[in-house]
Amino acid sequence: MTGGGGFVGRAVVERLIARGMQVRTLARSAYPELASLGVQAVQGDIRDRKTVVDACHRCDIVFHVAAKAGAWGRYVDFYEPNVIGTENVIAGCRKHGVGRLVFTSSPSVIFGGEDQHGIDESVGYPARYASHYSATKAIAEQLVLAANCRTLRTVALRPHLVWGPNDNHIVPQVVSQCRSGKLRIIGDGSQQVDVTYIDNAADAHLCAADALLTNDAVGGKAYFISQGEPVNLWEIINGILEAAGVPKVAKRIPRGVARFGAGVMEFSHRLFRRKGEPRLTRFVVDQMSTTHYFTMDAARNDLGYEPKVSTEEGLLRLREWFESRA
Secondary structure, three states: OEOOOOHHHHHHHHHHHHOOOOOEEEEOOOOHHHHHOOOEEEEOOOOOHHHHHHHOOOOOEEEEOOOOOOOOOOHHHHHHHHHHHHHHHHHHHHHOOOOEEEEEOOHHHHOOOOOEEEEOOOOOOOOOOOOHHHHHHHHHHHHHHHOOOOOOEEEEEEEOOEEOOOOOOHHHHHHHHHHOOOOOEEOOOOOEEOOEEHHHHHHHHHHHHHHHHHOHHHOOEEEEEOOOOOEEHHHHHHHHHHHOOOOOOOOEEOHHHHHHHHHHHHHHHHHHOOOOOOOOOHHHHHHHHOOEEEOOHHHHHHHOOOOOOOHHHHHHHHHHHHHHHO
């Protein structure tokens, strides 16, 4: 597995271990907690082909979860881990006869900045992307799906906005922005989106792995993964804030104003070569001011996936997690 030390990867690792499977992970950083679980933790860079190919030795299945995420940065910094890294994983699978490859993709690969109401997997890739992350994940997804063949069965999962206890991305970012007074409702606040609780996202990976063994129709396909029904974006954000003991966000900003401001921030970052990400980017504005949710019929029918943890239960678990850390 690549990315086993990350949020989604760690949850998948725990489920594999619970099944009694032997697990090997590959990551740039050392994760002693994985070794304590009995995982063979290999330290290395996914951009290095030999390292990745060697890590695939004697594996029956590979979960490719690792990726560089983010809304800002140089294209090459996303392309190398997301595209070259994926090419290396495919090469490793082919060389060592790995039979199954489950790739963690993203719904952003088909997001062009407009509203998306209950769309399915037949929707194609947009002509242009607003973020290097989305563009390079789309290339990687297409590589994985094209690699599907009789000896290597592949599938791509598109979980949307994965959140929950131990989240190191969405939850801490939302809480931090609110505490600093920078978080605003963008647009009219009516946006409906899909979200995915972490346990459900992890379950989906095992459903996909199992389906590759039993259902020939799964190979070479991508699947949306979520809670199964859309939620109001700002209601779920406020639910997360409430679980963290932080006041809800109430201030608003028109989408046009937010997008103009984001463009100015991006220009300033480029002009003065500032480090880190701008406070706001146009891609983030588009994501937070549009409706985008998807049908899960294909995942239910082909993978046998069904979200077991409701959004309400997930928020309760998140509150308990925050309280345990207080």
